[in-house]
Amino acid sequence: MDRLIPSPMKRRMVSARWMTLLFQILSLSLVLVHQRETLTPRSLGFSALLIVLTLMSQFLVNLFHQADSYLLMITNMLFSIGVILIYRLSSFYGYRQLIFYSLGIALFFAAYFILEKTADFWVQKIYFYFLAAAGLLVLTLLFGFVSGGAKNWIEIGGFSFQPSELAKVPFCFLIAGFYANRDRMRSLKGGKYFLMAATYVLIALFFLQRELGTAMVFMGVLFSAQIAFEEDKKVILLNVGLAIIGMVLAYFLFGHIRTRVDIWIDPWVDMDGRGYQITQSLFGIAAGGFFGTGIGLGHPQYIPLAYSDFIFSAIAEEMGTFMGIAVILLFLLLVYRGIKVSLAQPHPFYSVLALCISISFAAQALIMIGGVLKLIPLTGITLPFMAHGGSSLVTSFVLLGILFYCSNAALEVPDEEA
């Protein structure tokens, strides 16, 4: 555990922090020259704010001796790569992303402190989490508006956001609550199927919104949690069976899912129409080669939504396949850290919670990177910490803050479990 950091490790920690700073300074100077038409005091402020926020958050995180400071170090690097490419594509989206980042960092620490003050409050409220997640999705169905092919946006007082992103938080809590109170749930009639039933209800709501990506993330999180914590193998088999039947049914019932699969199998037949996004993404990645074209010298603007859904293709084009591999490695490290947090955490609720959060990051990265590389059918979700999108970035940082709290080695374990 990272309780006391021996000196060789501390040196490396400092050097890793310097790497982030060096990367930010070099890439920012390059991007500022490239975006010289929009070079105003504001863009210099943007650069300064990015560097200050990163340094400050990393400094603050090191004050928590008990918790895992790598988590934020890795995500800060991921965010830096992402935001610099977004700024290179459009300074407007770059500013927005940075504002959401500052909000995200604030909520990261807020999540830690709220959980610290109310650690035991959260353990029992299983039904509340289900209602919260379902409520968010029903709200979108009733009041949402359509953007980018999915009805998953909602507007309150001039701010629009995606409740489906926020729903990840109660969903992770729901699974953690279920497995932390396993014995109590099992004693209820049909109690051991409650989690599966609840997840299927949420997934059905996603299908109504045509939001398939997040449904896949939820499924992945449920499945991983079952493999890790479910003692009854029948439940897992039932889940696999239902998932396969569900996928086949969905393919034949919904036209838009058939379209997605058709594009995935052969995007080249309809290159200017339905296959446009994915073929442009593949052209972009191919144009980059191993080391990329260099920032500002490629044409990632030809890739539709290069700043959000297709950010990975834009990175691979301008910074190269090697940078793409580095991004995947960073995600791997993040997820590895999360799973280690889960294994080291003696408190059952926070242990399950840590696993669910790590898997949700992993599933999102896998679905999105696999999607833009045409390895799996493409669905429109965001690459956590990198893609432009306020709801997604803020939710990711809240989840990271919760994971950060879970990494606290000194949590008190409830008596009956000890």
Place this chain on the structure above:
Amino acid sequence: MERILRIIEKLFYTNLVGEINLYMVTANVFKYLFVIIVLYFVYTITRMIYLDIGQLRGVGLKRSPYLQLITRRENLRYHVQNVYPLKRDNIIGRGRTAQVQITSPFLSKEHAHLFEEEGAFYLEDLHSANGTLLNGELVEEPVMIHSKDIVTLVDVEFLFMTGEDDG
């Protein structure tokens, strides 16, 4: 601002040879740097994780001082680690900023201070409510602490190890 912009424009976007300008040269040099920096970052983190896992197994502890738990963990109602590696300067207590944090309700936030000075280790009580014992004696002012001395913090006991002579 206008002038700076013009200088930048001139400096970076004047063709040096044929169609090649300074911006293209810089961007091309930097793209290798970026890959190297980020992969080096991945390398450092991986090394740290490796050291971290070693620490979990107790590897790498041998050469540095640590506190070894003696009290049976089952008798304690709060979480205590078996081993606490020590730095040059350690606060032992209940508070979050303590280097050796033990969430015992009997400890003060900053309970005791264990530090190294000129190669020797000293234990000091930080005016804690319930006091600190070294080999059964109440610590009143900083006292030198030797390997295999027993530190008692109310109901939990540790063996202090300098980690140099023991195998």
